[in-house]
Amino acid sequence: MSREIASKTPIEPGRRPSRVVIARVRPEVDGGRFPIKRVIGEEVEVSADIFADGHEVLSALLLHRHESAAGWDEIPMVELGNDRWQASFRVSAQGHQLYTLQAWIDPFLSWRRDLLKRVEAGQQTAVDVLSGADLIVQAAELASGAEAAELAECAKALRREASSALAAAVARALDDRIAALAAKHANRAAGTLYERELRVVVDRERARFSTWYEMFPRSASPEPGRYGTFRDVIARLPYVADMGFDVLYLPPIHPIGCASRKGKNNVTQSRDHDVGSPWAIGSRDGGHKAIDPQLGTFEDFDALVEAARDRGLEIALDIAYQCSPDHPWVKEHPEWFRIRPDGTVQYAENPPKKYEDIVPLNFDTGPWRELWEELKGVVEFWIGHGVRIFRVDNPHTKPFAFWEWLISSVKREFPDVLFLSEAFTRPNVMYELAKRGFTQSYTYFAWRNTHWDLTQYFRELTRTGVREFFRPNLWPNTPDILTEYLQFGGRPAFMARLVLAATLGSSYGIYGPAFELCENRPLRSSSEEYLDSEKYEVRHWDLERPDSLREFIGRVNRIRRENAALQSNDRLEFHPVDNDQLLVYSKTSEDGGSVILVAVNLNPYQRHSGWIELSPESLGVPARQAFQVHDLLTGARYFWQGSRHFIELDPAVAPAHIFRVRRRVRTERDFDYFL
């Protein structure tokens, strides 16, 4: 355990400490211990308190470089006032971008500022001009070539003119080019280099903007009763792609254990034809690097990855580091498990509950390195089969350090690999996993249904330091989560939750076809488990049902693709509305060109109306100008002006508006249109 001992003697022998302080750098996660996250093309806006004793002029630089580059790019920082400085850079390549700050006292610029004041006050300046000449000589010594010569020449002229032609000397000393040259060659070494190099993990765009569809391959057969295969999933791809998804996530596809196999609806005694839970990984047919033979072969799987790619879909696999008692590792590596005093392998439990179809791995085992390497090998194995996205099951029950090591090791070689953390636990733990490297994270979204809950939570996610490292992926349902809201709210509840997920989050996902078919029967009252859950049995879904939300979902996802505002969470703003059953918010693209305004009726049972408090300026519309809101769900267009606007939403018709905000543009021929 390395321990940082706070310095007790701030002055080192022989070196004068810098007078400049650089502090409270933003963004910076836990004092630089963890990187921030961006995708290619995004901006990193860096600010810091930079100050010194006295009243001299400071200069500051933002330094940044890709880890693969040798030298720093330098960006001058600008003072915002009250010692706060700012600059920004854009990231352009996957991997790690580094940044830090440098600041120093600029003697020439300080002198120049004072000279200007003296000139304004009509003071004698000959000696001051000579002081300036001395400073220019110092800069010349740090410069080289033509610039050094130019500075030296200027100093010489100043010394000559100081006594004979003071006005000319002053004009020469105040020349902008001289100021720029002298500042360029200021003695930075006497300044401060920020004590930390901070990091940005740069991902491809899908890390920020992704639309997920989860389905069980074994339920993909068009024939009721038959176990679905990868070939059936290939046939299902057009259905998924037409709805506008770009990630198709499959629960574990490995051989399923037989020992203590769970029956339908999670009963502990299974019957012969029960198919077991895909999360009970491993049987005599193999473990995490094998495929459930009923789903198909590696050839089939590779064909699926290929066919999906052709449709603009990426296959995401489930990484669930746990075993069925039949997993080959249990026999080959009993040292990777906990053995009970009676010699049996410890099964999973949350006393008094027992999960006897699962044995957890012991990450604390003596030969932990071998185990960790093997687990990393699992990820690398599927990368070898073209997979670049992994949804990680229950990462919060494995050591943080394991994930930090695994994700950073994998991404060093394959920077395009993305990891989604499926941790539903306390905020500290979920945030820690994101800091340790997970690209995206599940959230509490499924249980945030009220105006207050949604507003608070999404402000925390998008307006605080959390946004630097935690990328939310919003799921209105999962195979484990059928919320009360969906159980009781009917089709309007599904529609409202879909709109919220798809517009509050630049990444979201649904578990289908349960979602689009509005499946809402719980295992029992006050349970969030599905009745006849696909986790324990093969289901057949009637995808052509007329009440399917398939069309609606396709429309929402098309809106997401066509409006940049919805592809980031950075500029999410909630707007006051006088009815708490309504939620109103807007998103704006970085360049301001795309503005989306969403209004959702959170009550799936009743029509609600209200007045929104919303200035045109907050939507990028000039003050006192009328604007158009164009409902991309229905096609309806409304003209709004001023800052109070009426909306009414009937859940039986449509529980939400997704407005594109259109500003008036005057054309050359004097026609107006709305952009």
Next chain:
Amino acid sequence: MSREIASKTPIEPGRRPSRVVIARVRPEVDGGRFPIKRVIGEEVEVSADIFADGHEVLSALLLHRHESAAGWDEIPMVELGNDRWQASFRVSAQGHQLYTLQAWIDPFLSWRRDLLKRVEAGQQTAVDVLSGADLIVQAAELASGAEAAELAECAKALRREASSALAAAVARALDDRIAALAAKHANRAAGTLYERELRVVVDRERARFSTWYEMFPRSASPEPGRYGTFRDVIARLPYVADMGFDVLYLPPIHPIGCASRKGKNNVTQSRDHDVGSPWAIGSRDGGHKAIDPQLGTFEDFDALVEAARDRGLEIALDIAYQCSPDHPWVKEHPEWFRIRPDGTVQYAENPPKKYEDIVPLNFDTGPWRELWEELKGVVEFWIGHGVRIFRVDNPHTKPFAFWEWLISSVKREFPDVLFLSEAFTRPNVMYELAKRGFTQSYTYFAWRNTHWDLTQYFRELTRTGVREFFRPNLWPNTPDILTEYLQFGGRPAFMARLVLAATLGSSYGIYGPAFELCENRPLRSSSEEYLDSEKYEVRHWDLERPDSLREFIGRVNRIRRENAALQSNDRLEFHPVDNDQLLVYSKTSEDGGSVILVAVNLNPYQRHSGWIELSPESLGVPARQAFQVHDLLTGARYFWQGSRHFIELDPAVAPAHIFRVRRRVRTERDFDYFL
């Protein structure tokens, strides 16, 4: 410049990383770079987010020790919920106290919690008891002596009873003493020791609670026109002590320069009898280690320090690191100054303003170490004459690192020395100086006059992280600051500002006799300088004037001494009132035994009344109980009940109440009285 490189390989060869995270430790200033501050006897309440993966039971310790102690004291931390843990310790000796945290996963306590759940669910437990026995054996191996034997014996009995007498075994396994012993000998090494040792600078009580009086010794003569002496100051001590002050601060007492000496009212041409500014330090009579001969001798000074001590007063000296052009250093060490191209020594300036009676020291000079050592020698010299409090003039124009070095060096040898920072500049700079070591700091108090300003500012000072390192010392006036509020508000303004300073701040001071005599004539309109300022001339004050605030100040300072609530800023709370011309706040002592409620009419011109929203509980009074508020300024007592209370304050009579809140106490004989 040492640079911290963020770790890229979180796992070190051969060592399994700890699973426990310790983060967001409070208090911690700038990641532990700077110490927090306390006085002897105060508490340090430490909290942190402490968590691990999984669901096991954690244990955590707060470790602390005085820098002089070899081993840590251990205090068990308590979980507050949501991963937040807390514990506290008290500091008992001057110097540095260190603290850090340790946390680990406790396997036995985890097992015990699960066993309890199993027993409650009526599950078979024989194998579980054997698992527990294994854990007890592990604890026994880390224990020694009788405790090791007791644990080993217990494990043996459990193994014996597991198969034959399960109920007895379970009872034995759940025994509290076994839990305590096993927890005591848990394997902490597998846990986390927080990466930083944090520091507390512990001062004597005066660092927190002090009452300052500033006066010019040369104006202390009882005879008009005569230059006052230290002997005159000795004669003035009863006057100052009777008003209840405990620190008597003198502007610089050194020889005053003649070159470019300023005349009365700061005119640049002085006349022969002009006495000059005490801050123009140094003449042929000596510099920072000499005494202005007109004030007296070292013998006189030592007598003053001694006489003051006898009256409960400490002498505070002014440390102003700047020189008159006549200062001996200018000749002896021209290298400590900036020399202009014409060979003259650079005087102080803020272009276009020039301060030609002052030459600043060049802290950046080549031989900076010699200069710094000499300046430290000045402090040590006066320490040798019994001075333990220094008010530092304009520290923000000298390098931060200089102060950090000087203060830490001096305090290492003399931990009872206190430094007051006279920096009136931007917040970052003022806070940085406090972080670097200043014991107390001047504030913006003088310019905070409205309800909103005072509330905001004192919340920042007392309710945020600022309180850990910045101890405010509130001055309604100084020789440089005669605020507009005092210039125009008359005697009520002086009274209101005195009450605010004395009750909002546990440390405050006034510049007298100007303050108690309500001197309010500015040099000119819209200037904050005094007319006929003592900075440039000897003044004679009529201390016996009937309108003097001397009695009032004495009463307020007695209230401060007698009511512990006013001796700290830790529990300052503002209470809503429906008239913004009124400010109402309370302070409570740490033990709750002393509660002071203050109401001030901020408008010195008009009577104001209003309703205070104030629940009895917020004053430590049980709900629905009446209580007494006893105005310690007038002696009046009122009975209040409920949570709305009326007050009215006429500035012509008294602009403030200082209430002691008295709770009803029922005595043995059934009389009520108010404590």
